[in-house]
Amino acid sequence: MNACADHPVHVPVLADRVVELLAPVLGRPGGGVVVDTTLGLGGHAELLLREFPDARLIGLDRDPHALDAARERLDEFGERSTLLHAVYDEIPDVLDQLGLTEVDAVLFDLGVSSLQLDDPSRGFAYSRDVTLDMRMDPTRGITAAEVLNTYPVTDLTRILRDYGEERFARRIAERIVRERANTPFTTSAGLVDLIRGAIPAAKRQVGGHPAKRTFQALRIEVNGELAVLQRALPAAVDAVAVGGRVVVLAYHSLEDRLVKQTFAALARPDVPDGFPVVPPGHEAVLRLLTRGADKASDEEITANPRATSARLRAVERIRAGRKSSDRGGTA
Template sequence: MTTSNDRPPEVRHSPVMLHRCLELLGPALGAPGAVVVDCTLGLGGHSEALLDGFPSARLIGLDRDPQALRLAGERLARFGDRATLVPAVYDELPDVLARLGVPGVAGVLFDLGVSSMQLDEDERGFSYARDAPLDMRMDQTGGPSAADVLNTYPPGELVRVLRAYGEEKFARKIVEAVVRRRANAPFTTSAELVALIREALPQAAKRTGGNPAKRTFQALRIEVNGELTVLERAMPAAVDALAVGGRIAVLSYHSLEDRLVKRVLAAGAAHTAPPELPVIPEQYQPRLRLLTRGAEQASEEEVQANRRAAPARLRAAERVREAG
């Protein structure tokens, strides 16, 4: 029998808002040798389309997940040396470009959050819909798992994680239940945590908003992988890496990511002159031009075909000036 893990990457993964990403990045990728960086390679769907759509471009693909790098490498092998895949977290972009001798890039793409592969593989523990070990590490070769966080963090720190990263209103109730449970036996599986959350929350909270565990799972995943901390470093680094005329496109999947992306792009698109200056000198002019009005969303047709596109928010900008 064929499982979801046996299917080829192009069947397992539908790249979100693919045509719009290509449309936004495309004007920067026509020159021979233009370099585009896929900071979240995953199964390589966006990267494959970029290489197919812009035959003179070269791609650098980053991912911290060894399995993703292997599968994407198989998918992109037909492009030969036009695709360079690097095991790295996306805030390591400046170091990667320095090692490869690339002074500036024409395009940068981020497709944030958890990948289709990680959601589909039960042993990764990302999904609250299936019982699995509480892992949630994007790179399983090291670092604490979600179970380690639940079983060892002080109560106050757990409350902070659930509130800050899951925007969970009932963080204290959930953590109180976690602390009582872990005093008797450590958490090991996702089903144990889902059951505890269902018991801890008020009835009214369980009747709306989908699975009541989703906010806690999001918070644990972000904490385990340091996602927001990494993104806070990666976004300014990506803007700095763009050559003039280069473009950046970012797909976010929850409000915390989207707010951070919006803040960095909006800051780059604003002038930095003191308010008393009647004329804004060149060195204070914006570095970026926004390419989207707010955050764009997937069409109804795409969401019907791919439910994982539903929460996606896309923002993009173009580099219009060197740093002052």
């Protein structure tokens, strides 16, 4: 599957499984409406529009550069494709703007897009010296450099520990604060060297590149990824009609845990454990479509290494009524 010549190729992850899960709602006569909340370069979007010729796509992305690339890629589908600059927790506002009360499917393909990873100016890479930006929407918000140069050591420690699951969060944070007093951080090379020096030599070869966890943590903080996802998942469930489906591809344990907990809470009755009777209106909202999380095959990982960490979970809405966002225990 080729992207336009000016942009990198985007190979959609677990593409066959996504098609299989959405076929019941997008492949029926008259098609259906799917919201691709993380459009990126449009790999999944193009696949769904080709596979289901009666379906209509609403594509969202916070990155205007990704939207431009996807718009070129999806131009041939004309009015079947509507692309908007929006973050995925803005699903209710988007549907209201388009005059829709519900849709048939919502797809999340979380994490960093191919466009963002492959463009050095975006600052997501730790394998080369790049500007420390990391904003998925480069038109607004705080940059990674601003986080590094302004956050106190306690906040930096929390971010690296909670978002990067970094064992040496405190040591790295203290060194960042000492270093920035002399030279503020602007590019990644100095940060990578600092991280390597802060982690004991015996531990540097464990868990991949020693800067991987810190860069993940900074990216999540800069883009508010977990907070946005925590709002977006219930909003997606509320947006789909009864019988509609939500499919989520996550790429690290923090995202996947949040997805798992949210779906699990909505797939059981909204009553205390051990309650003998489920009153009307408190039944489960969702049915789980995946047993645990689906993963890419060895063959797919060989062809597309970015599929290695992918975890796919899917649900079907089984009743209308109470807003899922009003229910507790989703995170």
